[in-house]
Amino acid sequence: MLKTLGVGVRRVASLARNPSFAKVEASDLRVFESICGQNYVKTTDIESYKTDWTKAFKGDPACVLLPSCTEEVSAILAHCARRQIAVVPQAGNTGLVGGSVPLYDEVVLSIRRINKHFEFDDVSGIMTCDAGIILEELDNRISPYGYMMPYDLGAKGSCMIGGNVATNAGGIRLLRYGSLHAHLMGLTAVLPTEEGTIVELGSAHRKDNTSLHTPHLFLGSEGQLGVVTRVVMSTAPRPASVQSAMLGVDTFESCCKVLRLAKRHLSEILSSFEFLDRETMIVLDEALGLKPVLQSNPRFTLLIETSGSNEAHDSEKMEKFLDDCISSGTASDGVQAKSIEESSAMWRLRESAPLAVAADGFVYKNDVSLPLKHFYRLTEEIRARCSSLAKRIVTYGHLGDGNSHLNITAKESSKELYDSLYPFLYEWVNVHGGSISAEHGIGQLKLPYATLGKSPKERDLVRRIKAVFDPKGIMNPYKSF
């Protein structure tokens, strides 16, 4: 059985431990110690490695391995493949779906010590670095050269670039900089073969058409294919000017019109287009005491950010955009941040939304992509269906990317509410052309629904690709797509 841990009723598949996986024995630990050194094979004090960030998933790993380099990873995986020992690769362990912790006794292979190598070309903006370096640290290292990491996550202070590759979360500036597919150029990976095969895939070039573009297969692969130990990617020029504004809008249709206007007026500097409904504003106030920036209590609040190289230009563009929104009647209210403090107040509302719903009660979180015409219809459907069972139904998200975070709170975990929500919600998303996991991935949480909208032919193809990389099926087992 997958773990439920009493923090939520989860409809999960009944998966028994796969008996074909070997149990780790004392002799295996000695082999691991000979590879990593005694201090880096842990069997005690490993709570943080066995439990996921949400505390909903907890495994019982036979040991935690902390190799320091690609070669040590290779020796570990070779041994595990020969012995048929299952392995869960782990980076910052900040995922939200239980993907980076074991179900049973799988060995945790942490990449956090693989963090020495760092190279940066300040003319091309191309970076080569070890996979265990923390995202924020990379951003800090390239900042003096006028560059920035082209994505930003709430977890940036602890997530690692190798984990970012494996999960491919989009973050808040995907609208501007694209996903990691836009930036990844090459990587070093260790495959779980009896040889511990080390492959260097791709290159350090923006343009290179000399083989299949295999590095991109690792994006969002959730540790199913191998262990990424080094990453080569492009970075973005760091903006000299960041502007923020909030708009109040009365209908969802008008929100889409504002997005059109933002693309026209802000075009190349538009970096975020975030969405909060009135219910989000209420829970921000009630749970955290955060007051809205807009005084008119609009049905929807939009947070728009620009990132550019010239403050006067960006500010003028933003003013014209806001003028057009208001004078055309598309928005009913609007405020342009005139200081860092005002901008921070706007972003605090958006960034605190997850904390506010968590403080409100037990939360059923969702992370779905939807065509814009259905984006808010899902919230309305769930409201019509579940209002009597839920405490609150609130939606915020990355409207510019079609990514909705619909949250349903309740006083406490409720099987009745869960059964009313799922699988209805996922099936509704699927029927309306959406994705049940926009950025969080599948992991353990969404495994029972991972087949929704996927044809048997696609799933078969994916399984056979996985088998090319992981012929023994030992990498992050039980969670295969």
Place this chain on the structure above:
Amino acid sequence: MLKTLGVGVRRVASLARNPSFAKVEASDLRVFESICGQNYVKTTDIESYKTDWTKAFKGDPACVLLPSCTEEVSAILAHCARRQIAVVPQAGNTGLVGGSVPLYDEVVLSIRRINKHFEFDDVSGIMTCDAGIILEELDNRISPYGYMMPYDLGAKGSCMIGGNVATNAGGIRLLRYGSLHAHLMGLTAVLPTEEGTIVELGSAHRKDNTSLHTPHLFLGSEGQLGVVTRVVMSTAPRPASVQSAMLGVDTFESCCKVLRLAKRHLSEILSSFEFLDRETMIVLDEALGLKPVLQSNPRFTLLIETSGSNEAHDSEKMEKFLDDCISSGTASDGVQAKSIEESSAMWRLRESAPLAVAADGFVYKNDVSLPLKHFYRLTEEIRARCSSLAKRIVTYGHLGDGNSHLNITAKESSKELYDSLYPFLYEWVNVHGGSISAEHGIGQLKLPYATLGKSPKERDLVRRIKAVFDPKGIMNPYKSF
């Protein structure tokens, strides 16, 4: 033997026709006719399908098939897989490496009639379309909504989106919009199995982490995996203002400094950073009568383009950038285009460079990526090595992407010059961390060198991935990576 056709001495592998491929018989033609209709199975008047754009490669296809939809492609590939008939998929046939024509009697499957379906969401900018639609037509269709195709190639008037996916050429605005990896979201492909498997991979969402990101494997796959029949991708807001400027620079080191300054001053609006050396300017004048824009006869000429949403802002940024380049002494000369005519005159020089070298004599073309520190060293090495045998050695290219088009011209095709150039040039590129094919791909032209810099382990991985898609090895054979 690969064809040489007398237009150039090509060092090619000796590949015999693979006897395991069936010869197409009258009964096969009848099956194809029953699938596509009699008019769309051609055995005569097929010159344009059997010869590649460069005229250097010519096959002798048993027939050319022109299916009109995914289902017809499926029926064709199912029959070919059952009969072990080899297939070369072909889109606009504008490639430069002989990748889209047969070596022997492989059937040509043209996607040009798969061009009906077109859907566009003008809020999200997401497009879904048949793979046989021409790039320029797609650009024209989305232009009225304020969007543009996020890449631009010289072949845009005849290349097709399905071929763009299969070849992944970068074009002249990759610096700003990224490669197709930044835009591709989903596709429909037919796999060459006995069932003619149709798979819909990916989705129509910017964010979707619910499976392996298989669509990206098709980018640059050169028809090795299957036939792409439909593409889902994001497009870019169409710029309202395009500015151009030319700078004269005395050293290559200063060219890199100008690139740094361009990233700082032009940042989000920088869309092209093109490079022409003095030898390119001379051949433009002598072969085509095109005079340089800069009067100072600089060692290197840089062409910089911006694409933005506000003409006044963009023009001001460009002026400041040019001022900084000149006042700091980084550039010795500079001109900002003040009209479309002036801008066209600048671009005419860059875009005519391939025609000028072609008019100059027999050309050995190259398309390599190099780390910037080695970018122009290659030209100098070749000049030192081959000047006595060559007529001219000229370099132009996409400096912002590290992509050099080094051209060596001669009065006529010369085995001595060829042997002096190759494999030396490719090996030099490989040793200096470059790619021997930045955007043109491998095809037939570079097949003998496709293993350079690729480890046996990587090649084995790629071969096994190919076998997952094409278990019988009938897709675009002889040209596998």
